[in-house]
Amino acid sequence: MKWKIALIVTVVLGFPIAFTAGVVLSLDIAADNNPAETLRTLAGSVGDWVSGLGSLAAAAVAVYLADNQRRNNVPKIDVDQYYSESGLVIDLTSCGEKDAVVRGVYIRDTVKKKQILISRPPFVDPKDIPRRFGYGDVQRITLPRTMFIGIQRDLVAEFSETDFSNLTLVVGTSTYEFREPLNAEFVAVIRKSLYPTM
Known part of the structure; x- marks a missing residue:
């Protein structure tokens, strides 16, 4: 993306610099031969250049x-998580x-690339997602907290x-995935229920 911006800046700045250099050079050469004709040509030429730069x-x-x-x-999709x-x-x-067509909501292990679906009964009515x-x-x-053990087993x-x-x-949509770190308090609770001494 940076190279595109650099190219656009170079082109946009390059044309006015080249135009100015060309005008100065042509005025220097033409003014010695016929100053009146040079002014008439210059007026038309400037209009052409301004029009061209405007189009560009x-x-x-x-x-x-x-x-x-x-x-x-x-x-x-804005994803908000609240733990209580x-x-x-x-x-x-x-x-x-x-x-957005939401296909499903998942808990994914980013290292193992595996996931479980949580947008399913009993958490979500089947008519609510996908939609x-x-x-x-x-x-x-x-x-609900009563379901944490089941989620942990899954x-x-x-x-x-x-x-x-x-x-x-x-959150998976038909064209994109929206990812958020899973709520840290929720993760701590399901980990603690595996290791009660933590």
Whole structure:
């Protein structure tokens, strides 16, 4: 990306510098021969150059705006996690200009590249996820404390280990994944229930 910016800056600054150098050189040479004709030619030439630079600037702005719109026209999901004595609450809020089709919510081990699905019964009604989220739509997933042991068993069975230090909360959409570190208090509680002396 940096090389694109450098190229654009070089082109945009290069044309005015080349134009100025050309005008100075041509005035120096032409003014000696016929000063009146030089002024008439210069006036028309400056107009052509200004018009050309204006067109170039308009094209550069159009390319920039199209690229900016392409980047902003993607689904965006804001993921918030709240831990309390009663459980872990995960709020998904669609905040992008484009609708997001949420496929599922997972707890993933980033080292082993394995995951478990948590957007399933009894945590989420099957009609809630997968679904399309419009701007401002919110979905709440509640993992009650009474279900922590079941989640812990699923994690141990899937990851074949009891070190939960690499867990990430992943929201998968049809075009992108949104990742957040899993709530540290939640991880500490499920780890502590494996090792009560910790």
